[in-house]
Amino acid sequence: MATAVQKITLSSARDIPFNKLVLSQSNVRRVKAGVSTEELAESIARRGLIQSLHVRPVLDADGAETGMFEVPAGGRRYRALELLMKQKRLGKTAPVPCVVSDAHSGVLIDEVSLVENMERAPLHPLDQFRAFQAMRDKGMTEEAIAAAFFIDVNVVKQRLRLVSVSPALLAIYADDGMKLEQLMAFTVSSDHDRQEQVWEAIKDGWQKEPYHIRRMLTETTVRAADKRAVFVGVEAYEAAGGIVLRDLFESDDGGWLQDAGLLDRLVAEKLKIVADEIAGEGWKWVEAALSFPYGHERGLRELVGATVDLTEEERATREALRNEYDRLEAEYAEADELPDEIDARLGEIEQALEAFEQRPAIYDPADIAIAGVFVSVDSDGSLSVDRGYVRPEDERPVDAEGDDTPEVDGGDGPVATPAVQRAVITIGGQPAEPEDDEEDGVKPLPERLVIELTAHRTLALRNAVAEHPDVAMTLLLHKLVSDTFRHTAPTGCLEANVRHIFFSAQSEELKDSAQASEIAERHGRWGDHVPADDQALWDWLSHLDDGTRLDLLAHCVSFGVNALFERPNPYGSGVSQHGLDVRLAQADRLARATGLDMVAAGWKPTVGNYLGRVTKPRILEAVREGAGQRAAGLIDHLKKGDMAKEAERLLADTGWLPEPLRLVDPDDGQAIEPGAEADAGDDAALPDFLSEDGDDEETDEIEDEDALTIAAE
Template sequence: LYLSDINPRTIVNDDAIVALAANIQEHGLIQSPAGLRDATGKVGIVAGGRRYRALALLQDDPRFQIVTVRMAPDQATAAFWATSENAQCEDLHPADEIRDFGAMEKRGVKVADIAVAYGVTEKHVYRRLALSNLPAPVLDALREGSVSLSQAAAFTISYDEALTLEVLALHMEQIAKGYGGLNDYTIKTRLKPGSVKGTDRRAVFVGLDDYKAAGGRIGGDLFADVTTFDDPAILDEVFAAKLTQTAADYPAAHGWKWAEAITESYISYQFDQDRKFGKVHPVEGELTEAEAERYDALAELANGDALDEEGTTELDALQTKRNGDFTAEQRATAGAVIYVASDGSLKVEAGFFRAEDKAAAVQAGILQPSRHASTEAAPKSPISDTLRGDLDRIGIGARQNAMLDDPKLALHLLAFQLCGKMGYDRAFGVRTDEVPNVPTTETGYVLDRRLTVSDTDDRSPFNRDHAAEFAKFRKRGDAKIMDLLNRYLVAHLTSSSPDLGAMIDKLTSKRTRDTFTPTAENFFGRVNGAYLNDLWSDLLGLAADHPTVTMFEKLKKGEKAAKLESLFADPVTRTALGLSEDQTCRINAWLPEGMA
């Protein structure tokens, strides 16, 4: 026997031939190949080339050493047979294949045997078997072409046949209206609107075993290799219980006074303020001189990807010592907050003090007193956002003004920020960002000239000889250079930390009123009349029914603003009103709310 040139199938899949050989060996040759005898007496196979190739692999089996071949009477008939068999061959429809796979499985046929019988992979069989359990109407729709294979696969996630048929009916209704039916995602969503993917942080943290032990059902999409947790309520219960138990066990294991679990996936920036917690940080560790040198050497190797496992372990140990740890005193009065991150991992943020423990911690020197303003609800401020922006700029300018006289403090503060001690906060806009310190109106506002006059020139910023210019710059001398450094450094002062800002103000003896005098243009004309009435009364210390107050209230807003401006800036007005020393001091010290 040989393969005739008349046979049209010249290219075959070798793996498919091996699978066909296994099928023939298991179940026998069901259909004989067809051939034509040539002039030499040999038989050329004109139809059944795949079977011929598979039989060639089975020549060690005596059953297939002699094969029956149906002979064509002439070459014309042989050519017709060769063309007809291949042209008329039709693959089994997927719906029929699915039903047959299911029927074979119910008869007890193993998946491996089904794969051999059909010449397919076992994975293909498993996927078809998953579809075989679909309700008959779904498979009928697949056979008719109303449902695609991927849409049929989407139906497999359902345990509820009534719901499955309901969604199928909606799909068919959409097709009848010419909308093309439901897509895979919509089918899945309608069948399991509440299912949770196995990649959900709750599912990862809980795990399959604990979830199933609580009665939770597992589903999934075999075609997308996705596991679903089909009882979200049970998952939430197990998640909360496991997280709560983890928090309950944590204090005894780690020496903290308490531990609390939160269900969020992160701790917000305002968490401690919202909960009125105090916060301490680990006591920073100190390396010996030898350890510091060793740390630098190992870190350099690590940066160059040249550090071995032993060196990595040593570097980690030094880093741990350098990072420091919480003290026993801190742990005895503080606690930890435990949460599950978005990837399902357990996270712990420690060092929080509850409100009832803060006073004792402050007294013991473990916790610094809070300088945050009260977060209690306050009435709506009469100061607009635009005006608040101006007042904030004035405050920044006053702080900069005060720091100009203490360059050493400025340098110390810069070093503090640059070494990473401030986290997300910053003391200076050292990225050379513009730090606004001039309000929209400069009336009544005066900054030190060193903060307003730049040391620049009008030459092009391109193609300049930086080395030569730097050499010329250095000839100014240390004193002038340090003055320039101080000027530009302080011009970028913009501390976002309230505690640090208060400390800077105290160290520099900041006096905002040295820089800012309220006027009708920069303040009084930008708030409402009721605010001006109250301010006039408060500054003069007069009752609401005092004639000076009642006369003021009858003025137009512009007149009120002008009168208040003269009260702050005009000595003649103050003399005419006969102000006392207390009233004068109150006016000289007054600042709008929120300023210091």
């Protein structure tokens, strides 16, 4: 015969006037913790009493109920209600929701008080974040949320910042797979792919400290405390479109500037502006650089300038500042710590006195005409200008004995200093002449442009590999055999675990390219069928036919293709020069194996992706290679902006590619130049309006003039 399960009976609930309640002396909470009584009172006034009080009847000496009730569980709520009553915001007889337990229960009142506090589970930070997020989505501001819960607004911002973490990492944190401090470290970057890459790299290792995560996420960035960032100003960097990564959880000294290439360009532009201003003083040359090596002025003669005497008014001001400084120092000599306003004033006086001592020197105009200036950035981000250095080749010839008039080379007249001398300005060791006076030499492509171009090629290679399962199989097998038998082999252009490679720099048009669309569409088709359960995935893969398995293998392997150029790091972090060479060589091999043609893939030179990013000699070189010498000659007189626009039109259908996108000939290691046929016949490469020949010489001249006019439009 089955034993009947005894049913429990819950305590009854009813409203009790507040003046019938007293705080139990058996309440275990003695020490203040958590939200203060005042804050809890405000919360009750705003939202009402969310949780009822637990009370027990008070008995007299004979065991009869007295009509009063003691509160063993809910003492903080009772004190908050008591405070509201004292503030006349709650009536003495206001009904209070209470759960009334049996006065004759065998459970000690102390046990009730203790268990009420011990069984309370704190809210998970992720649940708090989701609640804050829901309230913000419904229209509450961060300040309003903070005020509603009596917390600092930065706490709300920190919790809401967790939305920038990848959902995959949030799920790992929810399952206790990582600590809160680690999760917070991931918020310095909003790139989910990069966050997941970092976690994959460290999850099985021993080095998973938050500082290590932040360092990996910001390894390609520049700290806001860097002298380049201080010199340019974070506001100017952001105004130019730069992104600043910030850490709301730790002191970040202003954050990290994500686009180092943009920052370097802004530094060069600002140095150029300063150099132009200084050149207006008449110096022969101005060298500007972020910094100069030690001893850069060795072998140069330094001019000694004359310091301008102070005026009577300036002397009086300087004397007054010195007296004030001495008086304040004497007045607070015995103080352990200076008041903030006194400390600030002393700093102002020191700066003013230093300005008097650092007055610019005055140089002889004849000396200025043969001397130059070094412009750089100090370690604190301030501008450093060193004037008056004469190079040996610029020294005046020694006067002949007894002759006060120096001779000019090849003549007998005196040395004539030009009325207007144009200074030779160099920025970072490179001439910074106006664009119309650019040198004929072809300079190396900017590093960021090479990275963007190789990002285009990497995406096209991924698409090509996915469409050639046989090549994907060879690539994967090559990688696995290399890892198995050649343990010191470089990584190459395929990541073994085939994770999505982060593009540190890419042009805006990349996401809208045909390859990006094809890859996304192919990924979507596969994703509709891939099971989420691990065992189900194994079973599904096991039942696929060989052709389908190869197609899926090619798609997955393609995501690990990495043909990106990046700056080699000889100190161990990142890729070495040898590793980069192997990567790019393998990328060329892949391109040949898949038959990849970047022209067929849809890449064309435009003002935005190439022509507007390089120098005029580079533009002319491109037009010569793609459209012929004659076309280049017709636009070589244009300004750079117009030249780039015209070059885009001339190269539109020529199939010309820049070096990073060309296929390297495996026999001689030289890039195969597209558009080579243009050199054999210039007319064939020119548009009709530039290549038509007339019947007579006069017609030819007219047509040439018309073509030149059209090219300049």
